[in-house]
Amino acid sequence: MRKKAPDIPGLVEVARLYYESGLTQEMIAHALKLSRPGIQRMIQAARDLGIVTITITDPLDRTAEVGRRLQATFGLDRVIVVPSVRGDADATKERVGEAGASYLDEILEDAVTLGVAWGTTVRAVARALHSRRMKRLRVVQMVGELGLATEASETFRAIADRLEGQAIALPAPAMEKNPAIRRSILQSAHIQEVFRILREANIALAGVGPVSSEATIVKRGQVTEGVMRRLAKQGAAGEMNTKFFDTHGRPLPAMNAQIIGMELEDIRRIPHVIAVVSDGPGKDVAVLGALRGKYINVLVIDELLANQVLAKGTRA
Numbered sequence: 001m002r003k004k005a006p007d008i009p010g011l012v013e014v015a016r017l018y019y020e021s022g023l024t025q026e027m028i029a030h031a032l033k034l035s036r037p038g039i040q041r042m043i044q045a046a047r048d049l050g051i052v053t054i055t056i057t058d059p060l061d062r063t064a065e066v067g068r069r070l071q072a073t074f075g076l077d078r079v080i081v082v083p084s085v086r087g088d089a090d091a092t093k094e095r096v097g098e099a100g101a102s103y104l105d106e107i108l109e110d111a112v113t114l115g116v117a118w119g120t121t122v123r124a125v126a127r128a129l130h131s132r133r134m135k136r137l138r139v140v141q142m143v144g145e146l147g148l149a150t151e152a153s154e155t156f157r158a159i160a161d162r163l164e165g166q167a168i169a170l171p172a173p174a175m176e177k178n179p180a181i182r183r184s185i186l187q188s189a190h191i192q193e194v195f196r197i198l199r200e201a202n203i204a205l206a207g208v209g210p211v212s213s214e215a216t217i218v219k220r221g222q223v224t225e226g227v228m229r230r231l232a233k234q235g236a237a238g239e240m241n242t243k244f245f246d247t248h249g250r251p252l253p254a255m256n257a258q259i260i261g262m263e264l265e266d267i268r269r270i271p272h273v274i275a276v277v278s279d280g281p282g283k284d285v286a287v288l289g290a291l292r293g294k295y296i297n298v299l300v301i302d303e304l305l306a307n308q309v310l311a312k313g314t315r316a
Contacts, residue, residue, distance in 0.1 A: 006045060011042055011045055011049065012046070014028060014032070014042045014043060015042075015043065015051055017031070019052060025039045025040055067080065067306070069310055070301075070309065073313055076291075076299055077272075077297040078297075079301070080099050080100075080103060080300045080301070081301055082098075082099045082301075082302055083095070083302070083303050084279060084305075089279065092278050092279060092302045093120065093121055093124050093278040094124055094128070095302065096124065096278045096300055097125045097126075097128045097276065098124075100121070100124070100125040100128070100205070100300040101125045102128075103298070104125065104129065104274065105129065105132070108134060109134075110134055111137070112134070112138075112203060113138045113202055114137065114138065114139050114140065114159070114165070114201065114202070114203045115140050115142045115198055115203070116205050117204065117205065117240065117242075117262075118142075118143055118155055118241075119206065119208075119276075120216050121278050123155050124276070125159075125205060126155050126158040126162070127158070129158075129159060129163070130162070131162050131163075133163070133164045134163045134165050137160075137164070138168055139156055139157075139160035139168065140156070140168040140194065140197055141153060141156045141168065142156075142170070142198060142206070142241050142261055142267075143241050143242050144175075144259075144260040145171075153169055156169075159205075168194060168197060170260070170261070171190070171191075173260060174259060174260060175223075175258050175260070176258060176260060185260060195262070198266070199269075201270050203270070204270045204272070204273045204274065206240050206267070206275055206276075207275065207276055208238055208239070208277045208283070208286050208287050208290045209238055209239045209242075210280060210282030210285065210286040211228055211232050211236045211237060211238060211244070211286070212281045215282075231252070231255060234252060234255075235247065236255070237285045237286055237288070238282070238285065238286025238289045240264065241262055241267060243256045243261060243262075243264045243267075245289050245290065245295075247288065248289065248292050248293070249295065250293065251263075264295055268293070268295050273297055273298065274299075275290060275296040277300070277305060278302050278305065279302050279308075284305060287299075287301070288309055288313055291309070291313070
């Protein structure tokens, strides 16, 4: 049995009476000689079909103003600030991920090379991306594998799958302390080819990590708490793509030399670098360092962290 097509003119009429004229469902039912439950179903159908859309405008929403101030202070191309979920870091991260996915969807075009770093907020972007087919899209892993976990490869592959793009892996450990082994890996023809493709990237998607025992790379066992404490004493403020920098955004060569991934100087040359960041211990200092280093030109951030970064940045 074929499903009955919706009565669009009838739904529009009911929607106008309810939303524009302010009539109650009971009044509309009486006027149109229909049942009240029937009117209720028609109002819901009008929303489900997109005849009625609802926009909530919060006159106290200060996110746009914070975004404008961050953009002006640090010379960014775009800043997207999302409301923080008080007391729920995971929910806040998901909001930032959704905003990052929406922005990425807005700017992506065919024949683009997209570099993807690793981070839990970048993973939130991957989860929130809508499926679509992109022609001649290359999605490239920007840093090697993080220990036993496979999140680095899972993240960039998830994005490639959602966009039907070509996934190009960086098949190497993220960290290799032995100089001879590291040199051998970097001299591999395949690794050199991946880095060549990365240098052609039009867009990069990355997180910004803090120098903290709470950092994801510590929790995943890639860097020990002792190393983090040592890095903090050396002036480290944060990391992008597991490459560390100080409060002024200057790279820390001794540590970064051990990391097999795209260098900060090369990331800076990418025309469109999107950083997605949500609040956490030490994140304000890390984001401030990344901004001062000019590694970012688009920032997607939650309101609480945005205000912290702005307060620190304008005091300095």
